Amino acid sequence: PQKVLEFTESFIKDFVGNEYIYPAVAPHAPYSTSKENLLKSKGIADKYGVPILIHVAETQWEFNEILNRYGAHPFEYLNRIGFLSERVIAAHSVWVDEKEFEIIKKNKVSISHNPESNAKLASGIAPVQEFLDYGINVALGTDGACSNNNLDIIEEMRTASFLQKIKYMNPESLSARDVFKMATENGAIAIGLGEKLGTLKPGKWADLVVISLNTPHMNPVFDPYSHLVYVAKASDVKATMVNGKFIYENGEYKTLDIEKVRKDIKEIEDLVKKVIFNGD
Known part of the structure; x- marks a missing residue:
């Protein structure tokens, strides 16, 4: 400890x-x-x-x-x-x-x-x-x-x-x-x-998520809160901003080498399978 x-x-x-x-x-x-x-x-x-x-x-x-x-x-x-x-x-x-x-x-x-x-x-x-x-x-x-x-x-x-x-x-x-x-x-x-x-207010950090309304399941919209909670999906997220900087936008990860991340995850997956499942 x-x-x-x-x-x-x-x-x-x-x-x-x-x-x-x-x-x-x-x-x-x-x-x-x-x-x-x-x-x-x-x-x-x-x-x-x-x-x-x-x-x-x-x-x-x-x-x-x-x-x-x-x-x-x-x-x-x-x-x-x-x-x-x-x-x-x-x-x-x-x-x-x-x-x-x-x-x-x-x-x-x-x-x-x-x-x-x-x-x-x-x-x-x-x-x-x-x-x-x-x-x-x-x-x-x-x-x-x-x-x-x-x-x-x-x-x-x-x-x-x-x-x-x-x-x-x-x-x-x-x-x-x-x-x-x-x-x-x-x-x-x-x-x-x-x-x-x-919250989005003047003087606060611009941390926000942009969600698209351009898919059939996202229409019509009557109550934005209800829509975000009961209708939206992660696939509807089009952009993510942290302190005024986009870190994800239209499928592009701005701060990550996504291929390297996938490669690292695959290595971890293979190790877990080897240790726990004997490679199966």
């Missing part, structure tokens, strides 16, 4: 202030990381003013494990040891007791909702609508490729909205506008960049 913490601090030093890379500290979870290393992680984040990413209450097993081990629910435990703050982004947060809501809100913790990962692993459905109603900041994430293969944020918006409607048996739960805000403005707030990102 000490070497990992040293590497993390070195990485943060290298990339703090970088235009495209925003570093963070990421202890895995309260059941897999000791109290000592959780607090060391917090210390690094506080020192450099970066976020802390951590999985919290992803599964029922984790909820019960923390309760049995520490005599507290996951957020209660993290609050007790002094880990929580506005820097913390708690991924998943599926198994959260209502009495923990005030702890989350009081410490200004943000929740990162990852609905497709939670569905694929049968972890459960997070109480997102209840979080939002309570005034908790909820952003939208994809989790990693191990538990959510395509990492498609447009698809994630749609799934998030649909699952909340099923959870509460209410077609008005988690509207298109609310889930779009989770994917944009709330995410910026979560990483501490709400004053620079998340």
Whole structure:
């Protein structure tokens, strides 16, 4: 763990202030990381003013494990040891007791909702609508490729909205506008960049995605928010801009050697097959 913490601090030093890379500290979870290393992680984040990413209450097993081990629910435990703050982004947060809501809100913790990962692993459905109603900041994430293969944020918006409607048996739960805000403005707030990102306003960084309306399935358009969440596909994205610079436009990747990326991925694929599947 000490070497990992040293590497993390070195990485943060290298990339703090970088235009495209925003570093963070990421202890895995309260059941897999000791109290000592959780607090060391917090210390690094506080020192450099970066976020802390951590999985919290992803599964029922984790909820019960923390309760049995520490005599507290996951957020209660993290609050007790002094880990929580506005820097913390708690991924998943599926198994959260209502009495923990005030702890989350009081410490200004943000929740990162990852609905497709939670569905694929049968972890459960997070109480997102209840979080939002309570005034908790909820952003939208994809989790990693191990538990959510395509990492498609447009698809994630749609799934998030649909699952909340099923959870509460209410077609008005988690509207298109609310889930779009989770994917944009709330995410910026979560990483501490709400004053620079998340909305298109004069003086903010021009981070945006251009989506085409020139395909049959994208017409007619009556409500842009509803259309983005319930109709759009990743293939409709025509351009991506970061801080005023196009990094993808009309099929061209401006900052990547895409053929080299494909070659590197194929090498990794072959290695995985060799190690796990004996080459098959």
